Amino acid sequence: MNHDRQDEAGRLEALRSFDVLNTEPEQAFDDITRFAASVCDAPMAVITLVDETRQWFKSAVGLNVRQTARSIAFCNRTIQQEMPMIVADAAADPKFHDNPLVTGDPHLRFYAGFPLRSREGYGLGALAVLDRVPRTLDARQMQTMQILAGQVMALLELRRQRRDLGQLLEERDRMNDVLRNQAHSLQDAQRIAGMGGWELDAGSRKLRCSEELYSLLDLPPRAAEDLPSLLRLVPPSDRRRVAAAIDCALQGAALDIEHRIRLPDGSQRSVRQRAEMRVRDGGHRVLVGTMQDITEQHASQGTLRLLHDCISRIKDAIMITEASELAEPGPRILFVNEAFERITGYAAAEVIGRSPRMLQGPKTDRQQLRRIGEALDHCEPVTAELLNYARDGSTFWVECTISPVTDQSGAISYFVAVQRDITERKRAEAEIERLAFYDSLTALPNRRLLMDRLQQSLEAARRSGMVGALIFLDVDNFKTLNDTLGHDKGDLLLQQIARRIESCVRRCNTVARLGGDEFVILLEDLGRDAETGAAHAEVVIEKILEAFRADFVLGADRYHCTPSMGVALFDREHGDVDDLFKRADLAMYQAKAAGRNTACFFDPAMQSAINARVALEREIREALARGEFLLYYQPQTDSAGNTIGMEALVRWRHPQRGLVSPDYFIRLAEETGLILPLGLWVLESACRQLREWGGQRGGGNWPVSVNVSASQFRHPQFVELVLKVVRDSGIDPRRLKLELTESVLVENPEETIAKMARLREAGVGFSLDDFGTGYSSLSYLKRLPLDQIKIDRSFVRDVLTDPNDAAIARTILALGQILGLQVVAEGVESGAQRDFLESLGCHAYQGYFFSHPMPPERM
Numbered sequence: 001m002n003h004d005r006q007d008e009a010g011r012l013e014a015l016r017s018f019d020v021l022n023t024e025p026e027q028a029f030d031d032i033t034r035f036a037a038s039v040c041d042a043p044m045a046v047i048t049l050v051d052e053t054r055q056w057f058k059s060a061v062g063l064n065v066r067q068t069a070r071s072i073a074f075c076n077r078t079i080q081q082e083m084p085m086i087v088a089d090a091a092a093d094p095k096f097h098d099n100p101l102v103t104g105d106p107h108l109r110f111y112a113g114f115p116l117r118s119r120e121g122y123g124l125g126a127l128a129v130l131d132r133v134p135r136t137l138d139a140r141q142m143q144t145m146q147i148l149a150g151q152v153m154a155l156l157e158l159r160r161q162r163r164d165l166g167q168l169l170e171e172r173d174r175m176n177d178v179l180r181n182q183a184h185s186l187q188d189a190q191r192i193a194g195m196g197g198w199e200l201d202a203g204s205r206k207l208r209c210s211e212e213l214y215s216l217l218d219l220p221p222r223a224a225e226d227l228p229s230l231l232r233l234v235p236p237s238d239r240r241r242v243a244a245a246i247d248c249a250l251q252g253a254a255l256d257i258e259h260r261i262r263l264p265d266g267s268q269r270s271v272r273q274r275a276e277m278r279v280r281d282g283g284h285r286v287l288v289g290t291m292q293d294i295t296e297q298h299a300s301q302g303t304l305r306l307l308h309d310c311i312s313r314i315k316d317a318i319m320i321t322e323a324s325e326l327a328e329p330g331p332r333i334l335f336v337n338e339a340f341e342r343i344t345g346y347a348a349a350e351v352i353g354r355s356p357r358m359l360q361g362p363k364t365d366r367q368q369l370r371r372i373g374e375a376l377d378h379c380e381p382v383t384a385e386l387l388n389y390a391r392d393g394s395t396f397w398v399e400c401t402i403s404p405v406t407d408q409s410g411a412i413s414y415f416v417a418v419q420r421d422i423t424e425r426k427r428a429e430a431e432i433e434r435l436a437f438y439d440s441l442t443a444l445p446n447r448r449l450l451m452d453r454l455q456q457s458l459e460a461a462r463r464s465g466m467v468g469a470l471i472f473l474d475v476d477n478f479k480t481l482n483d484t485l486g487h488d489k490g491d492l493l494l495q496q497i498a499r500r501i502e503s504c505v506r507r508c509n510t511v512a513r514l515g516g517d518e519f520v521i522l523l524e525d526l527g528r529d530a531e532t533g534a535a536h537a538e539v540v541i542e543k544i545l546e547a548f549r550a551d552f553v554l555g556a557d558r559y560h561c562t563p564s565m566g567v568a569l570f571d572r573e574h575g576d577v578d579d580l581f582k583r584a585d586l587a588m589y590q591a592k593a594a595g596r597n598t599a600c601f602f603d604p605a606m607q608s609a610i611n612a613r614v615a616l617e618r619e620i621r622e623a624l625a626r627g628e629f630l631l632y633y634q635p636q637t638d639s640a641g642n643t644i645g646m647e648a649l650v651r652w653r654h655p656q657r658g659l660v661s662p663d664y665f666i667r668l669a670e671e672t673g674l675i676l677p678l679g680l681w682v683l684e685s686a687c688r689q690l691r692e693w694g695g696q697r698g699g700g701n702w703p704v705s706v707n708v709s710a711s712q713f714r715h716p717q718f719v720e721l722v723l724k725v726v727r728d729s730g731i732d733p734r735r736l737k738l739e740l741t742e743s744v745l746v747e748n749p750e751e752t753i754a755k756m757a758r759l760r761e762a763g764v765g766f767s768l769d770d771f772g773t774g775y776s777s778l779s780y781l782k783r784l785p786l787d788q789i790k791i792d793r794s795f796v797r798d799v800l801t802d803p804n805d806a807a808i809a810r811t812i813l814a815l816g817q818i819l820g821l822q823v824v825a826e827g828v829e830s831g832a833q834r835d836f837l838e839s840l841g842c843h844a845y846q847g848y849f850f851s852h853p854m855p856p857e858r859m
């Protein structure tokens with residue numbers, strides 16, 4: 001077969017397939033060339049092979065050349081023909097006469113080349129004999145050369161086959177390696193997966209298990225060689241089910257079953273078996289199966305189920321998000337529990353894949369959100385209280401703890417947020433704060449909050465040097481309203497007053513209620529100096545006075561009232577809370593004294609009054625300790641001039657000031673609480689005196705009246721104290737009369753009545769002092785266990801000249817008659833007054849006309 005030039009590539013490929021080029025000389029090829037030279041009687045014989053560029057000599061006899069350029073090779077022509085190429089005289093042949101091999105060394109003249117052709121028909125090279133003289137070959141030589149060329153090709157083919165065989169062997173080894181590796185990998189995979197393999201012969205029921213299966217079952221190799229021995233490892237409770245499933249699989253159904261298996265040490269594992277029928281060579285049916293240990297999987301599925309159950313029962317909302325960038329759009333929600341759905345109103349399907357930002361709204365605290373972001377950026381857990389928005393737009397408070405969750409490599413994989421609904425707690429906190437810091441009636445800040453803000457204002461003033469003002473506001477005659485219209489209306493009035501005051505100040509200022517009808521206004525930043533500050537405070541004061549001008553509408557009633565205000569300025573210098581309170585209080589009393597419906601600024605003159613009060617308080621204390629108090633007595637007289645009683649009146653024998661009147665110290669004693677020890681001393685001294693008088697010859701058995709202040713009477717142990725003094729002194733309780741003023745009745749009439757009743761039961765009598773000056777309700781008066789009422793001396797003083805006072809005195813006397821009470825006229829200083837009162841029906845008197853108060857030894 002001839003191959004054209006285009007098939008040169010195929011020829012070269014065929015040549016390379018023999019893998020002979022550039023190999024070492026070989027004996028077998030050399031034997032052939034030597035024999036060829038000998039047979040042909042030629043000095044040279046070669047076996048050449050022609051590749052892309054050269055002719056290469058596999059064997060050469062008589063020629064010391066390994067290769068030549070293809071272009072000069074005689075063989076290059078030989079390979080292109082079927083027949084041998086005979087060149088009898090190259091020098092005479094136009095194709096070769098100028099060939100360097102002819103013109104130069106080895107000076108060829110004769111060439112006889114026999115093509116070497118591959119099985120596929122490609123001319124690879126030639127077996128040639130050469131000579132330096134012109135000549136030819138005879139028929140026998142030609143035939144022999146043909147045979148030898150065939151031998152060369154046989155040798156080359158042998159070589160090629162050997163090479164192919166080598167490659168095959170290599171391939172086989174490689175395949176064996178691959179198979180071995182695959183088997184190892186399969187073993188590893190089975191071991192890692194806790195899996196073993198088995199084959200059950202459908203005919204013989206013989207079982208073949210992999211090593212992995214035995215090690216999985218902790219059995220010695222070949223311990224289960226048939227189906228029954230495998231089934232014996234299955235606990236009885238599962239065995240029937242497993243056997244039935246394998247039976248079905250042997251009929252052709254796929255096997256996929258989970259069951260338990262008992263190991264030789266008695267422990268149990270959970271396994272999953274899967275198998276399919278395979279038909280092998282010769283129609284042999286084999287059930288090929290795997291057994292996988294799923295004990296851990298079962299356990300973790302159980303744990304997962306348990307966790308899921310727990311998470312769904314937890315009352316707190318749980319939200320798991322991916323741990324991606326927090327910046328918009330933010331991590332997506334991967335999981336929420338039932339509590340999340342309940343609290344937010346969103347179904348899980350509505351939120352999965354969305355950002356937790358959907359729970360935020362305009363009132364959510366941005367600062368808290370920033371804090372959360374910073375913590376999570378640093379992979380730290382964080383807890384914050386947040387206001388979230390539910391699906392229906394309503395808000396709820398959560399205490400949200402977000403923890404980053406890391407995977408096994410330590411990278412953050414999820415954020416788990418646990419949100420506890422703290423709405424109720426927040427509500428309660430707000431309520432507690434409201435109760436603790438706000439007045440429940442007016443919703444204004446209370447004393448505690450005011451003190452806090454005042455402290456802050458004073459500190460700010462200290463720093464800034466700005467002037468502020470504290471204004472005390474007291475509603476004039478508020479008690480009258482309370483007593484006449486009732487507490488409900490009183491409360492209504494206080495609420496309306498609160499709103500009106502608030503409307504007069506800026507939001508940054510504070511309006512507080514201390515209790516009762518006492519309001520406080522705290523003004524800040526009024527200017528750099530006292531003058532400017534006072535001017536600005538004046539503006540606010542004017543507004544407040546103006547705000548009170550319109551009537552208050554209290555249900556069906558209209559009511560007009562006025563405020564009295566005391567103003568104390570503060571600045572860098574004057575910044576003590578207590579001092580400030582005292583100053584404003586003092587200024588307020590000044591305003592009251594100035595005729596109400598006005599405001600007074602505290603001035604330094606008041607300070608000296610404060611100092612004097614402080615000094616007096618100290619002195620009273622010391623006087624009590626030093627026993628400087630004494631009692632005077634003033635008799636009460638009947639129409640006939642007989643003494644019918646005595647009033648004990650305290651005096652203070654002051655070391656410097658001499659005998660001091662109670663008007664000088666009683667009020668301060670009441671305000672400071674010193675009235676309690678002083679009042680007790682008075683009571684004890686009066687009872688002691690009573691006992692003395694009782695034991696004296698001619699000593700009357702008239703009662704002695706003792707003045708009792710409202711604060712003294714309100715003391716929770718007052719009744720017990722009086723009864724103890726009476727008991728200890730041994731006097732007849734019926735000779736003790738307690739003088740109360742109407743102010744005692746105002747605050748808590750029911751309690752007052754109950755206390756009086758207990759003392760009355762023990763025999764102690766009562767007199768109502770200064771009658772007519774207070775606001776006693778007649779309905780209460782009826783219920784009081786009184787013996788006596790005293791017409792206040794202010795009515796007696798002008799009873800002869802002022803018809804009003806005379807009318808009042810007459811009314812009180814008539815009232816006393818109706819109620820069956822003795823009426824004593826106080827402060828009777830003249831016979832005319834006595835006579836006039838007598839004419840009105842008065843039969844008991846007290847006053848200088850009869851006697852001044854005197855020490856007992858002078859009576």
Ligand SMILES: Nc1nc2c(ncn2[C@@H]2O[C@H](COP(=O)(O)O[C@H]3[C@@H](O)[C@H](n4cnc5c(=O)[nH]c(N)nc54)O[C@@H]3COP(=O)(O)O)[C@@H](O)[C@H]2O)c(=O)[nH]1
Nearest residue numbers: 649650661662663682707708709769827828829846847848
């Ligand atoms: N809680 C207590 N209060 C007491 C006690 N002792 C006295 N007081 C109260 O002090 C107020 C002043 O008392 P005093 O200076 O003693 O004045 C009494 C009389 O001296 C005075 N009086 C009596 N007769 C006349 C008179 O004809 N003219 C006149 N101008 N004054 C007169 O009246 C005072 C008695 O008043 P009263 O008690 O209302 O009967 C005074 O309010 C005392 O109550 C005490 O121990 N505890």
